[in-house]
Amino acid sequence: MAAIASHVPHQSPPPTSMEPSNITDKYSCVKLLAESSNLIKSIPSHFTLTNDPRGTNPDSLPIIDFSLLLSANHDQRSTVLHDLGKACEEWGFFLVNHGIPETLLKAIIDASSEYFELPEEEKRQYETKCPSDPIKSGNSSLINTANHRVHLWRDFVKDILLEFSERTRSMARKLLHGIAEILELEQGYIDEALELDSSFQMFAANSYPPCPQPDQAIGIPPHTDPGLFTFLIDNGVSGLQIEHDGQWLNPNSPKNSILVHAADHVEIFSNGRIKSVKHRAVVNSERERISIVMSNGPFWETVVRPAAPLVLKDGRALYHPMKYMEFMDWLLTKSRLNGNTLLEHLLIQEDQSAN
Numbered sequence: 179m180a181a182i183a184s185h186v187p188h189q190s191p192p193p194t195s196m197e198p199s200n201i202t203d204k205y206s207c208v209k210l211l212a213e214s215s216n217l218i219k220s221i222p223s224h225f226t227l228t229n230d231p232r233g234t235n236p237d238s239l240p241i242i243d244f245s246l247l248l249s250a251n252h253d254q255r256s257t258v259l260h261d262l263g264k265a266c267e268e269w270g271f272f273l274v275n276h277g278i279p280e281t282l283l284k285a286i287i288d289a290s291s292e293y294f295e296l297p298e299e300e301k302r303q304y305e306t307k308c309p310s311d312p313i314k315s316g317n318s319s320l321i322n323t324a325n326h327r328v329h330l331w332r333d334f335v336k337d338i339l340l341e342f343s344e345r346t347r348s349m350a351r352k353l354l355h356g357i358a359e360i361l362e363l364e365q366g367y368i369d370e371a372l373e374l375d376s377s378f379q380m381f382a383a384n385s386y387p388p389c390p391q392p393d394q395a396i397g398i399p400p401h402t403d404p405g406l407f408t409f410l411i412d413n414g415v416s417g418l419q420i421e422h423d424g425q426w427l428n429p430n431s432p433k434n435s436i437l438v439h440a441a442d443h444v445e446i447f448s449n450g451r452i453k454s455v456k457h458r459a460v461v462n463s464e465r466e467r468i469s470i471v472m473s474n475g476p477f478w479e480t481v482v483r484p485a486a487p488l489v490l491k492d493g494r495a496l497y498h499p500m501k502y503m504e505f506m507d508w509l510l511t512k513s514r515l516n517g518n519t520l521l522e523h524l525l526i527q528e529d530q531s532a533n
């Protein structure tokens with residue numbers, strides 16, 4: 179059995195609607211397909227999504243020293259807050275000195291890797307039937323514009339890992355307190371508005387097996403994440419790309435760092451001051467990539483809206499309010515490859531707000 183806990187700490191149940199049915203054909207597991215692709219050399223048409231997996235290498239992605247955020251030294255703290263604000267407005271950052279032991283990060287990657295090595299029959303018992311299942315495993319797919327189902331070049335397993343979850347929860351809350359300070363909100367405002375005592379986290383481990391035609395497949399297409407902050411680590415094989423000024427960048431992670439990016443609900447809460455980071459996962463023909471994603475959201479029942487003091491300052495709210503659970507439910511059931519994202523959908527046009 180894979181060393182992945184099934185315990186769900188703190189949280190109430192997530193949304194309950196059904197996910198579109200999974201693939202039931204011979205290659206429901208991408209890993210199996212990748213192994214057989216020694217023989218096939220090209221990928222089946224239902225995985226085909228032509229894309230250019232190349233990205234450019236940025237000089238550096240901002241690096242934020244988490245320990246300085248907790249510093250009692252006023253100057254140090256205001257410098258790091260300034261850097262944090264700037265990084266969140268632009269493209270995300272690497273968090274270093276975050277206090278999560280390297281051994282724990284490695285254990286999570288190893289456990290996920292072990293899980294993906296399990297026999298197909300064993301993984302099948304976790305195949306996703308409903309978003310509220312505490313553990314989900316399988317391959318995911320989206321519908322393209324021609325209404326054909328396109329399968330993604332990854333397997334995933336979702337679960338909540340207790341220790342990682344507790345540490346990242348506390349880290350996310352401290353980052354949010356930093357954001358609240360940058361936004362000049364009163365102490366306690368963000369905790370109350372987003373009901374952070376009951377914040378909802380989702381853990382996902384992704385496996386992207388080697389792909390014989392990386393320019394004909396995609397791991398995860400361009401998207402922004404739901405939630406407040408996403409934390410991401412991987413097994414050292416690159417594949418995550420971040421969009422910046424219309425270009426795809428390959429971030430190079432410093433040792434034992436965690437990549438953090440702002441997600442949709444920070445953009446909504448900040449009334450657009452902070453931008454949800456667009457990213458994608460590309461695949462390669464040589465090595466399996468494992469990534470670990472921890473999504474940190476508000477309480478699942480919270481109606482997320484732009485913070486009232488910011489709306490007052492800006493003269494209007496830029497986004498419609500929506501319950502977090504409904505947002506997640508929508509994403510899990512109606513996700514499309516093209517067309518507006520849900521965040522774009524919630525954007526209030528200037529002429530609309532005047533009415």
Ligand SMILES: O=C(O)CCC(=O)C(=O)O
Binds near residue numbers: 410418459
């Ligand atoms: O695997 C990655 O690097 C990206 C994963 C991701 O974007 C997601 O799970 O939302």
Ligand SMILES: [Fe+2]
Binds near residue numbers: 401402403457
């Ligand atoms: Fe993502």
